[in-house]
Amino acid sequence: MRNLKQICWPGAGGDLSKEKKRLPLIWLGTNTCDGDSISFLNSADPNFMEIVTVLFDFRYLHFVMAAQGDMSTSVLDDTLAQDPGNFILVVEGTVPTRNNGLYCVIGTRGGKPLTALEAVQEFGAAARCVVAAGTCAAFGGPYAAHPNPSESKPVSEVLDRAVINVPGCPVHPAWIAGTLIHLAWYGEPELDDFHRPLIFYGETIHNMCQRRHYFDSGIFAAQPGDPWCTYRIGCKGPVTFADCPSRQWNSEHVSWPVKAGTPCIGCVNPGFPERDMPFFKHLPDVNLPGVTVNANRIGAIAATVTALGIGGHFTAGVLKGRMSKKIRKALHPPGTGFELLETTPAAELLSRIRKALLDKTKE
Amino acid sequence: MRFRNNLLGIRIKGVKTFRHNRPLRVMHWVLAPAALSLMASGLYINKPYRNFLFKNMNDARKTHFMAQYFFGLYFLARGYYAIKTRGYRKLFPNSGDIASLPKFSLYELYLNKKQPKYPKYNPLQKLLFIFFAVLFPLQIVTGSALYSTGRLQFLSRPFGGLGNTRTVHYLGAVGLMSLVAGHMYFALTESFSKLKSIFNGYFTPK
């Protein structure tokens, strides 16, 4: 497989230093476990060192700053003053909005807390483009899950500009590095309906999976570790867009969940993790007012209620003699006479006459 | 002009009466096998290790994907026909039907012996057609998003992703299956004469 450098700079033969001017880049961590930063640090080719020193003018990454306090956050203000409209903003994590965003403070500015909400809105408005790294920033993720006490939101919902979503829990190093490099050198990559770069999220896992033939022929793993299709134990591959089966993980190209014998949990999906849980069930739980039920259980309950309803109606029909009457009617030749049809002028007239007579007798 | 046997709401018993015309009967018999195979194959896709009706996932999915075209075709044809002939007026409840619903429910709950008769569909049937009119397109939209994951991705946006779309498709299927079971129960037990009319178009009020 060719590495990212060779794909992005075929002309430079992989020598990054020969290429264009480095774009300033700020990476803010909001409500996040920092998994995306850690994953990003594992980028293999180009590696983190090359990204920071050669590819980008990497100004701020909360996770690896040598400085601290005002010394570190002043870098943000300097960027805003020197390079407005020129820097790339990457946000990792959801943005809590409750109490004006006080549930996530990313530093101090002039002795006052600088909330994630303030920072994302301020830097987001001034950035050349905004990238949401990881599922939390892209779609909300665990921090915005029910009941969401901090009223957390994905980045796109606190900004009124387009955001490039690069989801994943964590994001694959090549997805985020590739998107950033594409932005710097070729502009915005082609995006799908959820604003994800098609180069990485263009096809479902299921359609690229090595175990797909087991799916088609109906050979299913009964438990994790079995070497067959993991559909039965809840694989979300059919509804998940990502290139894990071909790109793979662990410093790239080594393995991925299904290859390791566990079902895909759909970590790049909007609604992850709630709408993908329980991970080992085919369909997720559904929140109804007051109760949470698995979708398949709803199916079983509906089937039971329907069977009881029809069975009950039929039994009552037999006991009340209506069924036998119907059978007799079907076997005998029709009688003569008239019948009155409801919701018609005749029925209307009759009910009026009846009402008038009733009123008369009352008088 | 076929004899519809309905003079302002008075109907003569014992006379062969026209009920369903040919296009409606044809459409109904395109829908029925398509919907039943969608249900059977859909249930298999939901739990493929049950080994019931289909040999494997490939067979079930092929059946589902074949039937979906007939189902979609039916929906388009029926929608066009309902609008062109203004048949939707007979299909969905009007204020008279709503007013008559308690009376009909009392009969169906065995609290009233006399069966109320209606020009064509009873209020409960009309209510059922409302559900069909909502659930059919819902199944088509969610099913299309699941079918053509790439090109029709925009269809899964309102549901918040393909996973949710699949859950909605499943729940829609559950609702539809319950309603169809009810529809079939009533169709088979209400009146043998009316049951005949979906095959040959005519029934005889008795």
Ligand code: HEM
């Ligand atoms: C009577 C209407 C229908 C019923 C009862 C029905 C039922 C189902 C059920 C129960 C599933 C399994 C969901 C799961 O647990 O994964 C399913 C899957 C699916 N249905 Fe339907 N469906 C109907 C109509 C349609 C239509 C009209 C389309 C297409 C336009 C469609 C396309 C699909 C697709 C693509 C899948 C996913 C198959 C897969 O995972 O490979 N369905 N359907």
Ligand code: SF4
């Ligand atoms: S393991 Fe998952 S992604 Fe692979 S074929 Fe089975 S269901 Fe599809």
